[in-house]
Amino acid sequence: MLYREAGDFKTTYSEDSQTFPIFFDRMGYYVTLLLAFGLVPLFINDYWANAVFVPFLIYAIAAIGLNILVGFAGQVSLGTGGFMAVGAYSVYKLMTSFPDVPVLIHVLIAGAITAFVGVLFGLPSLRIKGFYLAVATLAAQFFLVWLFNKVPWFYNYSASGQITVPQSKMLGFYVTGAQTSASAKYLFCLVVLVFVAVVARNLTRGTMGRKWMAIRDMDIAAEIIGVNPLNAKLTAFAVSSFFIGIAGALFFAVYLGAAEVTEAFSIQKSFLILFMVIIGGLGSIFGSFAGAAFLVLLPVFLKNVLVGQLGWPTDLAAHLELMIVGALIVGFLIAEPHGMAQLWRLAKEKLRLWPFPH
Amino acid sequence: MPVSHAEEGYVTADGRQIGGTLMELRNITLRFGGVVAIKDISFDIHDGEIRAIIGPNGAGKSSMLNVISGFYIPTEGDVYFKKVKRGPMKPYEVARLGIARTFQNIALFDGMSVLDNIMTGRLTMIKSGLLSQAIWYGAAAREEYQHREKVERIIDFLEIQNIRKTPVGRLPYGLKKRVELARALAAEPKLLLLDEPMAGMNVEEKEDMSRFILDLNDEFGTTICLIEHDMGVVMDLSDRVVVMDYGRKIGDGTPDEVRNNQDVIDAYLGVAHD
Numbered sequence: 001m002l003y004r005e006a007g008d009f010k011t012t013y014s015e016d017s018q019t020f021p022i023f024f025d026r027m028g029y030y031v032t033l034l035l036a037f038g039l040v041p042l043f044i045n046d047y048w049a050n051a052v053f054v055p056f057l058i059y060a061i062a063a064i065g066l067n068i069l070v071g072f073a074g075q076v077s078l079g080t081g082g083f084m085a086v087g088a089y090s091v092y093k094l095m096t097s098f099p100d101v102p103v104l105i106h107v108l109i110a111g112a113i114t115a116f117v118g119v120l121f122g123l124p125s126l127r128i129k130g131f132y133l134a135v136a137t138l139a140a141q142f143f144l145v146w147l148f149n150k151v152p153w154f155y156n157y158s159a160s161g162q163i164t165v166p167q168s169k170m171l172g173f174y175v176t177g178a179q180t181s182a183s184a185k186y187l188f189c190l191v192v193l194v195f196v197a198v199v200a201r202n203l204t205r206g207t208m209g210r211k212w213m214a215i216r217d218m219d220i221a222a223e224i225i226g227v228n229p230l231n232a233k234l235t236a237f238a239v240s241s242f243f244i245g246i247a248g249a250l251f252f253a254v255y256l257g258a259a260e261v262t263e264a265f266s267i268q269k270s271f272l273i274l275f276m277v278i279i280g281g282l283g284s285i286f287g288s289f290a291g292a293a294f295l296v297l298l299p300v301f302l303k304n305v306l307v308g309q310l311g312w313p314t315d316l317a318a319h320l321e322l323m324i325v326g327a328l329i330v331g332f333l334i335a336e337p338h339g340m341a342q343l344w345r346l347a348k349e350k351l352r353l354w355p356f357p358h
Numbered sequence: 359m360p361v362s363h364a365e366e367g368y369v370t371a372d373g374r375q376i377g378g379t380l381m382e383l384r385n386i387t388l389r390f391g392g393v394v395a396i397k398d399i400s401f402d403i404h405d406g407e408i409r410a411i412i413g414p415n416g417a418g419k420s421s422m423l424n425v426i427s428g429f430y431i432p433t434e435g436d437v438y439f440k441k442v443k444r445g446p447m448k449p450y451e452v453a454r455l456g457i458a459r460t461f462q463n464i465a466l467f468d469g470m471s472v473l474d475n476i477m478t479g480r481l482t483m484i485k486s487g488l489l490s491q492a493i494w495y496g497a498a499a500r501e502e503y504q505h506r507e508k509v510e511r512i513i514d515f516l517e518i519q520n521i522r523k524t525p526v527g528r529l530p531y532g533l534k535k536r537v538e539l540a541r542a543l544a545a546e547p548k549l550l551l552l553d554e555p556m557a558g559m560n561v562e563e564k565e566d567m568s569r570f571i572l573d574l575n576d577e578f579g580t581t582i583c584l585i586e587h588d589m590g591v592v593m594d595l596s597d598r599v600v601v602m603d604y605g606r607k608i609g610d611g612t613p614d615e616v617r618n619n620q621d622v623i624d625a626y627l628g629v630a631h632d
């Protein structure tokens with residue numbers, strides 16, 4: 001058996017608190033990075049980029065963002081679509097106003113603007129919890145979509161009411177606009193995702209993560225040990241919205257190219273990302289990846305197998321998808337709130353002890 | 359033996375030097391609507407002593423601890439800490455003054471590991487900001503490992519090394535109590551408040567807990583105010599005892615003084631309390 005933890009003793013605290021404490025996990029991580037950066041860009045084509053890889057990367061960013069808020073800090077949000085719209089419209093306004101600044105900088109600033117908006121809509125969380133907070137964030141969702149529809153300044157008074165991304169280059173390659181290659185889109189999103197994942201992991205494994213989880217698990221006790229709930233909740237809203245804003249900016253600028261807010265950033269988007277977080281695993285960065293991958297791949301898989309191979313009608317396959325997702329949500333919420341990430345962890349625990357379970 | 363309650367401290371029966379007043383409660387009254395949980399109580403806690411609050415169920419002991427920890431704001435009366443009058447404060451502000459506590463009904467973070475739970479005790483001491491934590495390497499990591507080292511010492515002290523990585527939700531009751539004490543100790547408090555630290559424990563667990571309390575008072579000089587039902591334990595552990603009944607203070611003094619106080623005997627024998 002290759003995969004084991006036994007005999008892998010840690011002699012320093014830094015070894016003990018690293019992200020992948022087990023040797024084989026660490027190797028797996030490096031191999032994944034190597035494949036993602038070295039191999040995939042060589043073979044990726046437009047179909048794979050648009051159907052699988054780019055949406056996966058962007059949804060993973062959004063899922064990490066929402067997971068910080070819901071999974072780590074325990075604050076429910078149904079406003080993800082609206083916050084993604086803030087990122088998208090921010091990056092659009094920035095790109096059209098300052099076309100010479102690299103788009104990566106615009107994406108980060110769009111995240112920062114979304115963080116600010118997220119904090120504003122997070123303020124009610126100081127007073128209300130659970131269901132009532134969910135309703136308040138739902139109001140944010142509808143308000144933001146309405147705002148971007150209603151105020152023409154946001155879409156530069158375009159006749160269609162749509163926003164269309166200008167072309168832009170980074171390091172000599174197009175990263176937005178019609179001429180962008182599949183591998184450029186992919187690599188651009190991948191770099192941002194790696195940055196987001198590393199920051200999220202660093203924040204959640206240390207002080208900030210403990211504050212968030214303390215508030216989540218028992219807010220009264222958290223306050224008694226010295227956590228300022230205002231500070232903890234609002235930083236969770238800020239960091240979460242920062243990532244979600246970045247995801248929204250990429251979704252518009254790199255993936256869609258042109259967007260209309262009611263279509264691209266509706267309440268459906270909020271639910272989709274919430275489902276990714278629930279299925280993947282609340283309170284797990286890895287789970288955010290797993291959930292995003294699963295919900296991006298499921299429709300592609302069903303379409304190819306059921307419609308393509310077995311000749312099912314498209315709407316039947318779509319209905320089946322809804323049923324599968326619904327059943328999984330209910331199943332995970334009841335049986336395993338920590339989602340696929342926990343199933344993976346349990347499988348590894350079994351594997352670790354194999355073949356001697358004692 | 360008479361005890362001098364002088365500002366500058368006193369010497370205990372077993373010869374330990376106790377410092378001056380650390381915490382003083384003056385004429386505290388606490389009402390919840392019509393219920394008077396605490397009725398005009400004054401007492402003090404000296405630096406370095408083990409102070410017990412005893413009394414039947416519903417006497418107002420937990421409420422008293424909640425007033426001290428800033429969780430309840432008294433209806434009347436003043437709280438002095440280190441001779442300074444304390445205005446109404448948020449609980450997290452009180453924590454930063456160096457007051458830590460445990461709860462009668464354990465209040466741990468069930469979704470987190472034992473280690474993370476104890477590490478939360480050090481949150482008030484963290485200096486690195488959000489950006490530095492996001493980068494991790496450098497200042498934030500160094501700080502993390504320094505605190506981890508302190509926490510490991512507490513883990514050793516309380517003999518819970520083998521459950522470090524276990525999620526707290528999976529632990530049995532007695533160990534949870536111990537982890538909660540560890541979390542409070544991690545804050546290196548000046549004043550430690552323990553609400554029934556031995557409730558629901560068997561004899562052996564009680565002995566362990568008593569030993570920990572004496573050791574940490576002895577080794578770290580931590581001032582302790584505890585609530586306990588077991589009279590034997592209280593008499594063994596504490597330097598001075600406050601006795602409460604129906605929200606009033608009916609006795610205050612050394613264990614011997616309290617044991618011989620007629621009001622206390624009446625309260626304990628006259629009414630069928632638990």
Ligand SMILES: Nc1ncnc2c1ncn2[C@@H]1O[C@H](COP(=O)(O)OP(=O)(O)O)[C@@H](O)[C@H]1O
Nearest residue numbers: 390393394395414415416417418419420421422
């Ligand atoms: N938050 C509260 N709201 C209303 N009544 C309370 C509250 N906390 C305590 N009390 C009341 O105060 C009295 C004293 O309670 P408590 O301090 O818990 O007693 P003890 O810890 O000595 O058993 C009880 O009558 C209790 O019902």
Ligand SMILES: [Mg+2]
Nearest residue numbers: 419420421462
């Ligand atoms: Mg009580």
